[in-house]
Amino acid sequence: MKKLLICFLIIVSSLVFVGCSKEKPASVPKKTITIGVMPDVESIPFIIAEKNGYFTKEGVQVKIEHFSSAKDRDSALQSGKLDGVITDILAVVFANEGGINLRIISKNDGNIELMAGKASGITSIKDLKGKSVAMSTNTIMEYSADKMLESGQLKPEDIKKTAVPPLPTRLEMLQGAKVDAAILPEPLAGLAIKNGAKVLNSTDQMANKAGAIAFTAKSLEENPDEIKAVFKAYNSAVEYLNKEPQSSYIDFVIQSQGFPAEIKDSIKLPKYAKAELPSEKIFNDVVKWLKDKNLIKGNYEYKALVNDKVLR
Numbered sequence: 001m002k003k004l005l006i007c008f009l010i011i012v013s014s015l016v017f018v019g020c021s022k023e024k025p026a027s028v029p030k031k032t033i034t035i036g037v038m039p040d041v042e043s044i045p046f047i048i049a050e051k052n053g054y055f056t057k058e059g060v061q062v063k064i065e066h067f068s069s070a071k072d073r074d075s076a077l078q079s080g081k082l083d084g085v086i087t088d089i090l091a092v093v094f095a096n097e098g099g100i101n102l103r104i105i106s107k108n109d110g111n112i113e114l115m116a117g118k119a120s121g122i123t124s125i126k127d128l129k130g131k132s133v134a135m136s137t138n139t140i141m142e143y144s145a146d147k148m149l150e151s152g153q154l155k156p157e158d159i160k161k162t163a164v165p166p167l168p169t170r171l172e173m174l175q176g177a178k179v180d181a182a183i184l185p186e187p188l189a190g191l192a193i194k195n196g197a198k199v200l201n202s203t204d205q206m207a208n209k210a211g212a213i214a215f216t217a218k219s220l221e222e223n224p225d226e227i228k229a230v231f232k233a234y235n236s237a238v239e240y241l242n243k244e245p246q247s248s249y250i251d252f253v254i255q256s257q258g259f260p261a262e263i264k265d266s267i268k269l270p271k272y273a274k275a276e277l278p279s280e281k282i283f284n285d286v287v288k289w290l291k292d293k294n295l296i297k298g299n300y301e302y303k304a305l306v307n308d309k310v311l312r
Helices: 002-021 041-051 070-078 089-097 140-151 167-175 188-194 217-222 224-243 250-257 261-265 280-292
Strands: 032-037 061-066 084-088 102-106 112-116 132-135 160-163 181-185 198-202 211-216
Touching (some): 032 041, 032 070, 032 224, 041 084, 041 224, 070 089, 084 089, 089 102, 089 140, 089 211, 089 280, 102 217, 102 224, 112 140, 112 188, 132 140, 132 167, 140 181, 140 198, 167 181, 167 188, 181 188, 211 217, 217 224, 250 261
Parallel strands (some): 032 084, 132 160
Antiparallel strands (some): 084 211, 112 181
């Protein structure tokens, strides 16, 4: 009887030991959404959302990748390192033309300004006829410049387009009177104005900014809840930016975005709006502009490249 009792206890102990030794299945780590940003004012809501913990509050892990050039950003996107980018409609169309399935979720906010040099004597769009205008070609800058020229009854061929892709160089050439005019975004536009440049027109005045926030179709398919959370955090950052005085966060923005320190007193941030779909009219106009310049071969429709589910 004693032997039977001992055997029973051994069996029970073995079962308990085996049960306790079973490892709990490891929890699956949450997907980290990686977003590529540029040193511009359009990206600031994402910078603030990260700083203020809005992504964490919405239960999404986000990594902000900073790029100093669109070329580097687009290379990272092409290699699959990014889920989303702060970009523009032209770049999204070019991406799809090149085989990258990118979808626009929202427009973005930020002003682009066409301005004349301090000593150029130019006071209106019409005065630009025959003058040199610095810009990056085949980009949102050239598209915006062409639209502004049209508003002043000028054709693109009426001016001398001078290709100057690097923004700091463009600013330097404008201020050094090496070109008559230039098209610049914030924050460098504000610095040019501070130093005497005259604004001739802007995307704010024309209400035709072709900016976009876009994510890959793959990420949208695999991480719909995470991307919805990203935009909830974005909207919280917009509320913060529109409520808080600029002085309370501008030093952080300048440092994180790598803006030149001297823009602190001249930078003009936009009135940020919560995420919303881009204008179909602007989208179609961009596609027509690209087609007219023979920059794309495909036919691109608003409903095909704009995802309207995330913001619902």
